[in-house]
Amino acid sequence: MGExxxxxxxxxxxxxxxxxxxxxxxxxxxITSPHxxxxxxxxxxxxxxxxxxxPNLKKPYSWPADLPKTESIENFIDFFKKHKFxxxxxxxxxxxxxxxxxxxxxxxxxxxxxxxxxxxWTSKLGxxxxxxxxIFQISGGMYGEVSVFMKRKKAL
Amino acid sequence: MLSVHAIYxxxxxxxxxxxxxxxxxxxxxxxxxxxENEEELETFAEKFERIFEQWYAETAAISGxxxxxxxxxxxxxxxxxxxxxxxxxxxxxxxxxIFYALEKITGEDPVPKKHATNYGLIKxxxxxxxxxxxxxx
Numbered sequence: 001m002g003e004x005x006x007x008x009x010x011x012x013x014x015x016x017x018x019x020x021x022x023x024x025x026x027x028x029x030x031i032t033s034p035h036x037x038x039x040x041x042x043x044x045x046x047x048x049x050x051x052x053x054x055p056n057l058k059k060p061y062s063w064p065a066d067l068p069k070t071e072s073i074e075n076f077i078d079f080f081k082k083h084k085f086x087x088x089x090x091x092x093x094x095x096x097x098x099x100x101x102x103x104x105x106x107x108x109x110x111x112x113x114x115x116x117x118x119x120x121w122t123s124k125l126g127x128x129x130x131x132x133x134x135i136f137q138i139s140g141g142m143y144g145e146v147s148v149f150m151k152r153k154k155a156l
Numbered sequence: 157m158l159s160v161h162a163i164y165x166x167x168x169x170x171x172x173x174x175x176x177x178x179x180x181x182x183x184x185x186x187x188x189x190x191x192e193n194e195e196e197l198e199t200f201a202e203k204f205e206r207i208f209e210q211w212y213a214e215t216a217a218i219s220g221x222x223x224x225x226x227x228x229x230x231x232x233x234x235x236x237x238x239x240x241x242x243x244x245x246x247x248x249x250x251x252x253x254i255f256y257a258l259e260k261i262t263g264e265d266p267v268p269k270k271h272a273t274n275y276g277l278i279k280x281x282x283x284x285x286x287x288x289x290x291x292x293x
Contacts, residue, residue: 038275058255060275
């Protein structure tokens, strides 16, 4: 269920606005998959479309046993470090690397998205659809703001 | 004595639960105070629909404690066993992380450990459970 597949299958582009993401009302999010409960934003940030990860939730979520069950931003950073990501300074695309952004609100990690190219990101919205967006479009609402950018070498 | 709750909307009695009466019965109706809030005139199914959709709208796009600490999630649980067929119907219609509410209401967990991280298998386990227990066809 890759993103490209769904973009090509759609005759007309579809867009999504959410009241909980106020900037999406100004600039709607482009839908790139059907809604799906199999994976969440964390799985999708890793490029997976069959896994949902979250530290303190039950089925169908999972989390590494050796990490704490807290929603702290540090815990999410450690999670992504397990998947070969490292913290980077900004969202400027770097050849040979893929980047993710982790969002934080009120001291809790809320969301992660993966960079497609400069100023264009892909997100899985909970149990809803995958969307393409800028950082601005999903900032300021329930996800809060970007707390940290991370990068890892692209798989060959 | 069978006790059944209903709401009189000025024209007819709207029962809040399905009742099967095989033989003629004497019925005693007690009129309580007038309802000012129209929400109180909702049927059980309408109330469930309103609460569920509110919960879904507020939490479907996010993971984390917000989903289950949302007040409407608790309201769904508080609706109890009569809500089970309605929850299972929602599960058939769209992706939703409503398994925890089902566990709390039923006190059961039909999902084997090996299915625990697979949404599709968890969903199928609950729908199978619903059929076996007569909640859905």
